[in-house]
Amino acid sequence: xDNCEQCQKLPELCVCDQIQTHxxxxxxxxxxxxxxPDHEIGSARIAxxxxxxxxxxxxxSWRNLSAVLGKENIDPKRWAVLYLxxxxxxxxxxxxxxxxxxxxKGAPIEKPSALEGVIILDxxxxxxxxxxxxxxxLLKCQRVILNPKHKSLYKELRREPRKECLSTIESIxxxxxxxxxxxxxxxxxRDLFGxxxxxxxAKRKQKQIRE
Ligand SMILES: [Zn+2]
Numbered sequence: 501x502d503n504c505e506q507c508q509k510l511p512e513l514c515v516c517d518q519i520q521t522h523x524x525x526x527x528x529x530x531x532x533x534x535x536x537p538d539h540e541i542g543s544a545r546i547a548x549x550x551x552x553x554x555x556x557x558x559x560x561s562w563r564n565l566s567a568v569l570g571k572e573n574i575d576p577k578r579w580a581v582l583y584l585x586x587x588x589x590x591x592x593x594x595x596x597x598x599x600x601x602x603x604x605k606g607a608p609i610e611k612p613s614a615l616e617g618v619i620i621l622d623x624x625x626x627x628x629x630x631x632x633x634x635x636x637x638l639l640k641c642q643r644v645i646l647n648p649k650h651k652s653l654y655k656e657l658r659r660e661p662r663k664e665c666l667s668t669i670e671s672i673x674x675x676x677x678x679x680x681x682x683x684x685x686x687x688x689x690r691d692l693f694g695x696x697x698x699x700x701x702a703k704r705k706q707k708q709i710r711e
Pocket of ligand 1: 504505507508514515516517
């Protein structure tokens with residue numbers, strides 16, 4: 501059977517009929533590495549479908565943030581990129597807050613006042629790192645580090661966990677909640693991911709039975 505046109509997953513993994521659209525104040529920009537290998541439980545496209553104020557771009561490098569969004573005069577300083585965590589210097593006290601903004605040098609800073617959007621890099625750890633280094637304009641964005649309040653729903657299914665051990669869609673849920681978006685939005689994203697995992701587990705079981 502053909503993959504679902506919307507989420508591009510196999511029919512037995514598709515959760516499209518469960519997706520509700522949520523509108524956030526912040527724009528969510530997901531940059532996906534072209535080789536993101538996880539067709540099974542990759543969650544970026546589902547997040548994109550569930551968030552009306554979001555963009556998913558697949559590629560390796562863009563000239564600047566305006567070029568990614570196809571809009572003029574985008575100020576990268578008003579955008580936060582979910583930082584990958586390595587290279588943070590000194591103690592970042594994230595024990596209390598779900599989210600910590602850091603300076604270019606890795607020092608904790610206050611949340612910037614006028615944020616327009618958040619940028620999430622989707623892929624394995626090394627793919628996300630490649631996206632980071634190939635898009636120098638990301639250095640102009642605000643950096644934010646996640647200190648997840650929720651544990652990831654997946655344990656055994658992911659081959660190469662991200663440093664913060666959350667899937668892309670769970671990271672987005674955490675970021676949005678921590679930045680003051682509606683709780684229901686984050687919860688819906690987590691629920692969708694849970695449903696995807698259920699389907700993925702069921703599919704594996706089916707396969708084992710057949711083998
Ligand atoms: Zn689908």
